[in-house]
Amino acid sequence: LLARAASWPAPGRRLLRAAVTVPLVLPPVVGGIALLLLLGRRGVLGGALGDLFGITVPFTTGAVVLAQVFVALPFLVFAVEGALRSADRRTELAAATLGASRWQVFRHVTLPLVAPGVAAGAVLCFTRALGEFGATITFAGSLPGVTRTLPIASYLAMQTDPDEAIALALLLLAVSVGVLLLLRDRWLPGVRG
Numbered sequence: 001l002l003a004r005a006a007s008w009p010a011p012g013r014r015l016l017r018a019a020v021t022v023p024l025v026l027p028p029v030v031g032g033i034a035l036l037l038l039l040g041r042r043g044v045l046g047g048a049l050g051d052l053f054g055i056t057v058p059f060t061t062g063a064v065v066l067a068q069v070f071v072a073l074p075f076l077v078f079a080v081e082g083a084l085r086s087a088d089r090r091t092e093l094a095a096a097t098l099g100a101s102r103w104q105v106f107r108h109v110t111l112p113l114v115a116p117g118v119a120a121g122a123v124l125c126f127t128r129a130l131g132e133f134g135a136t137i138t139f140a141g142s143l144p145g146v147t148r149t150l151p152i153a154s155y156l157a158m159q160t161d162p163d164e165a166i167a168l169a170l171l172l173l174a175v176s177v178g179v180l181l182l183l184r185d186r187w188l189p190g191v192r193g
Helices: 010-025 028-039 046-053 061-086 089-097 102-130 134-139 150-160 162-182
Strands: none
Touching: 010 061, 028 046, 028 061, 028 134, 061 102, 061 134, 089 102, 102 162, 134 150, 150 162
């Protein structure tokens, strides 16, 4: 929508872009509070989920996933938007004039054109989620074996066992750098070094 919404009225485009951008500029703890207000037991949707379906989201493993998706998803959205904006629309139009359906154009033309952008956005999203702390601890807590993530464990270890905290921090750093190094040539084709 962001990449192809040029015909939308400007206020609608701006509102959509602001909604996608908010998690990037919002302090993560505030994002966790927003998730609690939305999905908590007394939240806007959380109360109904609990009453109607018996579903409780906060302080569960699902809450960890939701908090990390909330904070990290803009990285994927903006990478895909950039890939869609840079893709040549003439190729899609040519496929359509040759009789391809919308689904066929998407599957055989658009998706292969934007696949590198989707992959890069997914990696950025993953690495950002891997280090998420504020929204996760606020919305999911720190229950050992249930909602405790590596950044939370590292923070807690720093108070009692600094060597363990350093080991956990180095593990997170190694995974992040490793993912970036593995995908370097995909982002910068033709660059060797």
